[in-house]
Amino acid sequence: MMSNENPIPPSLKVLKTIAKYSKMANRYPDQGLIIRGKIAKMNGLAGPENVVLGNGSSEIFDMIYRAFLRPGDEVIQQTPCFGIYKLRCELFGGKIISVPMEYKDKKMIYDPEGIIKAITDKTKVIVIANPNNPTGNFMDEKEFIRIAELGIPFVIDEAYIEYDGLKKSLAKLTKRFKNVIITRTMSKAYGLAGLRFGYLLADREVAMKIAASLLPWNVGTIPMWAALTALEDRKGLEKRVKFNNGQVAFIEKEMSKIPGIVVFPTRANYVLFDAGATGKTGEDVLKYAQKKGLILRGNKPKYGSEGWFRVTIGTSQENKMFIKVMKDFFSR
Ligand SMILES: Cc1ncc(COP(=O)(O)O)c(C=O)c1O
Structure with a gap:
């Protein structure tokens, strides 16, 4: 009960898809146009160009840092939070700036003011999870907008969003702000952590810039089709x-x-x-x-x-x- 996995094993539908596409394992995967199109549609975005796939959303953070971070640059995070933001930032020679949440009246409260104050001319990425891990709460949309308006690449990690439904998702902000990038994963509510499938949603040009650093065939055929089956299985x-x-x-x-x-x-x-x-x-x-x-x-x-x-x-x-x-x- 440690790694925020889903206790329910994959559905029969997903297992059938895995069996079906395992027969094509002699072939390289394609560009995932079908699943990227499906994800775009589910999130009210124009098309597959707004979606980049990753080997879990952990790989997505890597791609984002690769695209925006140079040694000495700073990434701002709100703590406590998921450890990978810091680990991967430091691997790229970046410096992580941690802004603690406020702990008041037995509540953990996001501190958007503190995040804004922490910005310097070296800040190249701001990353905030919504809901946050481990605190489990959401930040108000208007605070996300305030930060987005500053124009710095702003990653909103929606790894757990499906537990509260997509209504709280800020995917729509990617249409208004080129600097907003949403990350998602199939590891949590969809229960496919072992398959490794995550994705980002962003403006087309930004998505292309990030995708430029992709390893060829970074997501396998089986995870792509199994993820599509899971996405289609609303029940x-x-x-x-x-x-x-x-x-x-x-x-x-x-x-x-x-x-x-x-x-x-x-x-x-x-x-x-x-x-x-x-x-x-x-x-x-x-x-x-x-x-x-x-x-x-x-x-x-x-x-x-x-x-x-x-x-x-x-x-x-x-x-x-x-x-x-x-x-x-x-x-x-
Ligand atoms: C907030 C948050 N984001 C992202 C992830 C990464 O998930 P994955 O790499 O499995 O997609 C996790 C995993 O625990 C997480 O807690």
């Missing part, structure tokens, strides 16, 4: 989202019963906790959980608390076990 997605959101509600409710634990309401497939007020550390929680057979994700000390940890929604059996283990641990 399959609904089932996964409904299951997840029900389990999130269960975990949030049960964890809120433990005195001293701050539960951060989430719109994704993980829940963040701060157990600082219980006197126990996140590390203690992780060690105890591991002894009981559960692997959770820690989060380094911040805001004067050492009590941070995150759980990924598992099967209903795993989630019940998680609650039992947490109740046992915190009542010791």
Whole structure:
């Protein structure tokens, strides 16, 4: 319960597609025009030229940095957040500038003002996840617009957007702002993390500039067609989202019963906790959980608390076990 994967295995439809296209594995993949067209249509964009495919969205961040970053340039991120933004930025010789969220009234709050203040003439990319991992919350659209208006390449990572539906997506901003790039993945709500399929949405010219650094055949035939099948299977997605959101509600409710634990309401497939007020550390929680057979994700000390940890929604059996283990641990 550590890496924000989906506990539900691929559907029969996806498995059939995998079997079908595995027979073509002697051939190189094509440019993915069909799936790129489908993705563009689903997001109200003009066509396949607005979509670039990646071997997971992790590869997409790489492509974006490759296109916009030179050694010494800066990338601004809002923390706590997904670790790859920093890792890949530093690999390109970039400097990551972390702007912490505000922690107030048991809530984590985005700090768009802080992000804007952190901009220098070296800032070449700003990256913000919406909803954010690990905090699970959204930033207001008007704040995204404020940042977009500054004209700096602005990556909005929508890895978990489907758990709340595409209505909150900011894909439409790519039509208004050339500097806005949306990243998505099939690893989360669609449950295909092992297939490796992600994509970006952007203005046509920007997409072309980013695609210029693509390795030939970076996405295989099987992931492309399997992803298309999953995208077309609306019921399959609904089932996964409904299951997840029900389990999130269960975990949030049960964890809120433990005195001293701050539960951060989430719109994704993980829940963040701060157990600082219980006197126990996140590390203690992780060690105890591991002894009981559960692997959770820690989060380094911040805001004067050492009590941070995150759980990924598992099967209903795993989630019940998680609650039992947490109740046992915190009542010791
Ligand atoms: C916020 C966020 N973005 C992107 C990703 C990367 O997903 P993938 O490379 O599997 O598409 C993750 C994975 O955990 C994530 O949490």
